[in-house]
Amino acid sequence: MEQAEIGLIGLGTMGSNLALNIAEKGHRIAVFNRTTSRTDAFKANAGELSDRIVPCHSLQELAAAIRPPRPVIIMVLAGTPVDEQIAQLREVLSANDIIIDAGNANFRDTIRRFKELESTGLTFIGMGVSGGEEGARHGPSIMVGGTEESYNRVEKVLTAISAKYKGEACSAWLGTDGAGHFVKTIHNGIEYADMQMIAEIYGVLRDGLGLNPKEIAPVFDTWNTGRLNSYLIEITAKVLNADDPKTGKPVVEIILDRAGQKGTGKWSVIEAQQLGIPATAIEAAVAARVLSSLKTEREAAEKAYGDLGLGRISGDKDALLADLELALFAGKVAAYAQGFAVMSGASQQFGWDLPMPTIAKIWRAGCIIRSQFLDTIAEAFSAEDNVANLLMTPAFIAMMKEAHPALRRVVARAAEAGLPVPALSSALAYFDAYRQGRGTSNLIQAQRDFFGAHGFERIDAEGAFHGPWGSNG
Numbered sequence: 069m070e071q072a073e074i075g076l077i078g079l080g081t082m083g084s085n086l087a088l089n090i091a092e093k094g095h096r097i098a099v100f101n102r103t104t105s106r107t108d109a110f111k112a113n114a115g116e117l118s119d120r121i122v123p124c125h126s127l128q129e130l131a132a133a134i135r136p137p138r139p140v141i142i143m144v145l146a147g148t149p150v151d152e153q154i155a156q157l158r159e160v161l162s163a164n165d166i167i168i169d170a171g172n173a174n175f176r177d178t179i180r181r182f183k184e185l186e187s188t189g190l191t192f193i194g195m196g197v198s199g200g201e202e203g204a205r206h207g208p209s210i211m212v213g214g215t216e217e218s219y220n221r222v223e224k225v226l227t228a229i230s231a232k233y234k235g236e237a238c239s240a241w242l243g244t245d246g247a248g249h250f251v252k253t254i255h256n257g258i259e260y261a262d263m264q265m266i267a268e269i270y271g272v273l274r275d276g277l278g279l280n281p282k283e284i285a286p287v288f289d290t291w292n293t294g295r296l297n298s299y300l301i302e303i304t305a306k307v308l309n310a311d312d313p314k315t316g317k318p319v320v321e322i323i324l325d326r327a328g329q330k331g332t333g334k335w336s337v338i339e340a341q342q343l344g345i346p347a348t349a350i351e352a353a354v355a356a357r358v359l360s361s362l363k364t365e366r367e368a369a370e371k372a373y374g375d376l377g378l379g380r381i382s383g384d385k386d387a388l389l390a391d392l393e394l395a396l397f398a399g400k401v402a403a404y405a406q407g408f409a410v411m412s413g414a415s416q417q418f419g420w421d422l423p424m425p426t427i428a429k430i431w432r433a434g435c436i437i438r439s440q441f442l443d444t445i446a447e448a449f450s451a452e453d454n455v456a457n458l459l460m461t462p463a464f465i466a467m468m469k470e471a472h473p474a475l476r477r478v479v480a481r482a483a484e485a486g487l488p489v490p491a492l493s494s495a496l497a498y499f500d501a502y503r504q505g506r507g508t509s510n511l512i513q514a515q516r517d518f519f520g521a522h523g524f525e526r527i528d529a530e531g532a533f534h535g536p537w538g539s540n541g
């Protein structure tokens with residue numbers, strides 16, 4: 069029988085769709101799943117692609133089914149399952165074969181696995197894949213980390229299965245070892261901030277203006293035709309329009325307000341903190357998911373504080389809607405600026421030389437945060453060498469000059485109405501602190517020196533100084 073060109077382990081949501089995508093592009097693929105009934109069902113349901121699927125019931129079978137040197141994609145739950153699969157694969161693969169972990173791995177695990185496999189003759193690639201079920205099936209965004217030589221060996225198939233933006237493949241080699249998984253992690257951190265800010269605007273429309281989901285959906289639909297055009301805005305309108313078959317109510321109203329999270333948002337924040345790069349909008353988004361999970365406590369607090377008499381948001385509805393659109397845009401700019409700044413810091417720390425314009429380009433299609441806006445980011449980064457922050461590019465300076473007043477008004481009005489907008493307000497605070505040449509940390513330095521003799525720098529002389537705190541210092 070003709071051998072397969074590639075193998076895939078893990079026929080869950082992502083793996084099964086990725087395998088069909090690979091088969092559809094003309095590649096024969098050998099597949100294995102821990103629960104073998106799933107492998108058989110996958111083959112049986114693959115329709116006209118079934119001929120290109122080679123179902124395997126053991127890893128020995130999988131290895132024998134692929135033409136050497138064998139590329140094998142692992143698409144299982146991140147963490148220990150990946151280590152287990154790698155350990156088992158080591159028993160059946162040979163030198164020059166390539167193991168590709170395509171799940172949402174922590175990049176620190178990827179660096180470790182890369183090192184562990186270095187002496188075995190096997191090649192390891194850590195590959196971020198974004199686009200959910202539909203993206204995996206019809207074209208995801210693919211972020212690759214590993215040696216460039218190993219990427220060259222799988223580039224053809226990855227390019228073929230990836231999303232295309234105006235004909236350009238949304239797949240790229242980004243750097244060695246953990247680079248691909250780091251970039252995927254920050255993609256998700258930005259995704260968290262994007263989603264949180266959209267939810268905050270939904271909250272203002274729902275609780276500030278008293279609109280129902282069917283009234284809010286067209287607002288997002290309209291915004292999707294303008295500067296906010298993106299997959300997340302598009303699906304928000306669709307979600308708000310959907311009805312629950314059981315109750316006939318808008319489905320969004322019967323969903324519990326408790327957000328899940330699998331780790332990538334938290335890792336983004338941890339790494340930002342480790343690198344000393346502020347990522348306040350992403351931090352606020354992760355914290356908001358954590359706070360959302362405290363449902364019982366929040367309900368008790370609602371009872372304890374009662375109605376604080378803060379009232380709704382009133383005034384010209386069209387003007388408010390225009391402000392909300394621009395505020396969401398300004399918040400988004402700050403969140404993306406933070407995400408890219410974290411990647412820039414990590415690039416230096418880990419010696420990756422991450423290509424910022426390329427990252428923006430491969431996020432333009434296929435992934436969850438795909439948008440027209442990313443094309444603007446790609447252009448801004450391409451036009452400037454070594455720019456410190458997206459907020460310092462001429463295009464984004466002009467955009468923020470236009471958009472910040474709306475963000476200010478929305479944050480202020482939400483605060484007055486008692487509506488939480490943590491990501492939007494932290495984005496605004498970040499913007500204001502970032503553009504403040506003289507901040508207020510002089511006072512913090514004075515306090516630190518007062519209580520702990522930590523010293524401070526002066527504005528008018530070089531060196532370390534102590535304060536004249538007298539007998540209290």
Ligand SMILES: NC(=O)C1=CN([C@@H]2O[C@H](COP(=O)(O)OP(=O)(O)OC[C@H]3O[C@@H](n4cnc5c(N)ncnc54)[C@H](OP(=O)(O)O)[C@@H]3O)[C@@H](O)[C@H]2O)C=CC1
Binds near residue numbers: 083106143145149200
């Ligand atoms: N869903 C999404 O939108 C996206 C997910 N990802 C990432 O892709 C990876 C897979 O996610 P997804 O497809 O959604 O997950 P699913 O839950 O749909 O599938 C999980 C897969 O992992 C396998 N698995 C679980 N534990 C083990 C184990 N200990 N040993 C071997 N196999 C195991 C399961 O096998 P079995 O059938 O035997 O249980 C199944 O094939 C994750 O890392 C996820 O974070 C990345 C991008 C988007």
Ligand SMILES: O=C(CO)[C@H](O)[C@H](O)COP(=O)(O)O
Binds near residue numbers: 332
């Ligand atoms: O990677 C993804 C999208 O890009 C996955 O859908 C991921 O699960 C999203 O993160 P979380 O589950 O924490 O919301």
